[in-house]
Amino acid sequence: MARTLYQWFADSAARFGDEPALEVGGDALTYAELDACAARLASAIARACGGPPRRVALYASRDVLAYAGYLAVQRLGAAAVPLNPAMPDARNRAVAEAARPDIVVAGTGGPVPSGLCAPVLRVDPVLRADPVLLDPVPHGSGDASGGPGPVAADPDDLAYVLFTSGSTGVPKGVPLRHRGVDAYLSHVIPRYELGPGCRVSQTFDLTFDLSVFDMFAAWGSGAALVVPRGYDLLKPVSFVARERLTHWFSVPSVISMATRLRRLTPGSMPSLRWSLFCGEPLTLRQAEAWRRAAPAAVLENLYGPTEMTISCTQYRLPEDPAAWPATPNGTVPIGLPYPGVEHVVLDGDGEPAEEGELCLRGPQRFPGYTDPRDNEGRFAGDPGLSPDPAIGAGPAVPPELWYRTGDRVAWRDGVLVHLGRLDQQVKISGHRVELGEVEAVLRGLPGVEEAVVLALPGEDGEPELRAACTGSCLDGVTLAKGVAEVLPGYMVPRTVTSLERLPLNANGKIDRRAVATALTG
Incomplete structure (x- = not known):
């Protein structure tokens, strides 16, 4: 039976209650303490909404509220819609307009954009004060309680909705189901030997889907999630060494930044056992520089669009750099898809080929964009769509259809190499x-x-x-x-x-x- 995100966390909280779960901004919470924070906040959200909500927007970043809030939403059986306080107000308003959350949960440390299309629940970032509802409740009296216990969610319910850039300038809503994240976590947690005693980096903002790995690969295994301060992201090597991290996950640009600062000295990150990179091409030069600084770590390059639940292919660099592959564009291969992720490479005529567009399907594939107009041209075959209220206004795309990633790949020596976006092939x-x-x-x-x-x-x-x-x-x-x-x-x-x-x-x-x-x- 597939587990929901909250079930992954709750199972760890039951087994490892006294183990560290979250370290952020000087606060350190055990699994039991983080679960209690999530429970209190979940009750406050349910009271403010007059019952369990359907979607909750989180206007928070890198504090206890952000992480306890994400768990509180999952505890209520709702879908999380992260907003980024560092983004322009207009962007957050556009996301809220498209997502239509029942409520926005925000900290008390600064202003919240006006016009977010939902009442705002202001909460002390470390959950020391009682939440305050700023806007009128749009339904109910606001005094009903969802109860202290978790709300049972179905694996086919939505876990979260993220928004990517749309070609029309309007953000595209990408809803992901619990079932897809369960398939993902069931693969990555044992692969990366996660469990109590492991210390996992949290480098991604919650609006970036890779943050779901940070949180729930850690919390689904009993590991500790260690959140950097703002300046730590500029000095990742110091952060790794100071916090004795065992697992690192980031975009490859972090390597280039550390190289510019001359921080990637040989052996400077001895605690790392796993180094994972995703989000953009990882060059062989970047991998070599990081490998020298973390010689004891296994280094993997991951790939996956948001629509395929975090990441869906993997390539592990050989222990001996002399055995590393040579690729046409100097990047590390993206490797092979995860178990259960079906793949096909199609040429310009839609026929299987050695080089072309990567198309994917399987349990990790999303059900379709929240706006059905965004589905046009993104799936191989005739969608034949039918309404699905779970994802909003959009319909569910039949699971047998292939998601067209828009990425050009080629088979080289039995693995996939990423050649760039289709729109990066130009005619001169x-x-x-x-x-x-x-x-x-x-x-x-x-x-x-x-x-x-x-x-x-x-x-x-x-x-x-x-x-x-x-x-x-x-x-x-x-x-x-x-x-x-x-x-x-x-x-x-x-x-x-x-x-x-x-x-x-x-x-x-x-x-x-x-x-x-x-x-x-």
């Missing part, structure tokens, strides 16, 4: 150009640490290649000549701009739109 002067191939050549030139290549409109309106690089003593003309020595002329960037650092988005990924702005002035 009639020639097909893989931006990742140009980036790989730039990264191989002396002094270059990171490289991003974009196809931007030229003066004549036709696309032209422009590049941004980070590193030391870089000269754009010299770098362009270096590319010209390896690649044909149509693949040589017209300009190569040296930047102190590549801009990152809120999830720590390279922000290509911001790079484009930097290159065009």
Whole structure:
């Protein structure tokens, strides 16, 4: 029987009540204490809503409220909708408008955006004070109690709803079911040998789906979740060493940042047993730098769109760096799909091929976007949709359909290599150009640490290649000549701009739109 997220946590709380569950902002809570915090907050939410809610938005980040609040929502059998206080108010309002939560739970430390389409329950971030309901309750009297006990949820109910960027500028709602997360946790917890005594990093904001691994792979196993302070993310090596972390999970950009700060010295992270990276391509150079600093850790590269529940493929680098693979674009392979995740690579005609778009299905696949219009073109085959009130206005997409990831992959030596997004394959002067191939050549030139290549409109309106690089003593003309020595002329960037650092988005990924702005002035 598939377990819900709260059941994964509750089972650990029953077995490991005195073990550390959460360390954040100077507070340390055992499993029993964190469960008690979640129970108190769940009762307050239920009273404010006049009963168990359907969806709850969390306007909190990196404090006890954020984590106890997430558990409280799961305890009530509701779906969590994380909001990011660091995001613009307009973005949070757009997410709330699309999600339609019954209530917004927020801390008392700062203002909450107006117009969030739901009453706001203000809570002391460390749950020392009684919650205060700011807005009128839209239904009921607000004095009914959901009771102190957990509300039984079905594995096919929604666990959370996250929002990704939409091509129209409106955030796309991605609902995920408990059943999919259960399949995921059942695989990753034993694979990474998680359990009491393990100390797991929490580098991702709750609006980023990879945070679900941080929280529930830890809490589903009896491990401790260790949350960095803001400045810790700028100095990950110091954070790992100080907190004696055993498991690290982040985007690869963290490696580049630590390299720039000259923090990745050999053997500087001796406590790490597992190093996991996901969210963007992991280069072999980045992996080599991290491996030297954490020589005792197994290093894995993971891949997975939000729509496939956190991650769904894995590649473990061999212990001997001499046995590491060589790939066309200098990135670590994404490997093979998890058990139960079905996969097919389709060419432009929709036929199975050695290279093309990766399409996926199985228990980890999401049921379809909250707005049914976003489903168009995202599934291989005729959706044949029928209404499903569980995911909102959207219908459930039949499970036999393949989710089209939009990612180009190729089979190399029995594993999948990520070649970039479909929209990163461009035509220059009639020639097909893989931006990742140009980036790989730039990264191989002396002094270059990171490289991003974009196809931007030229003066004549036709696309032209422009590049941004980070590193030391870089000269754009010299770098362009270096590319010209390896690649044909149509693949040589017209300009190569040296930047102190590549801009990152809120999830720590390279922000290509911001790079484009930097290159065009």
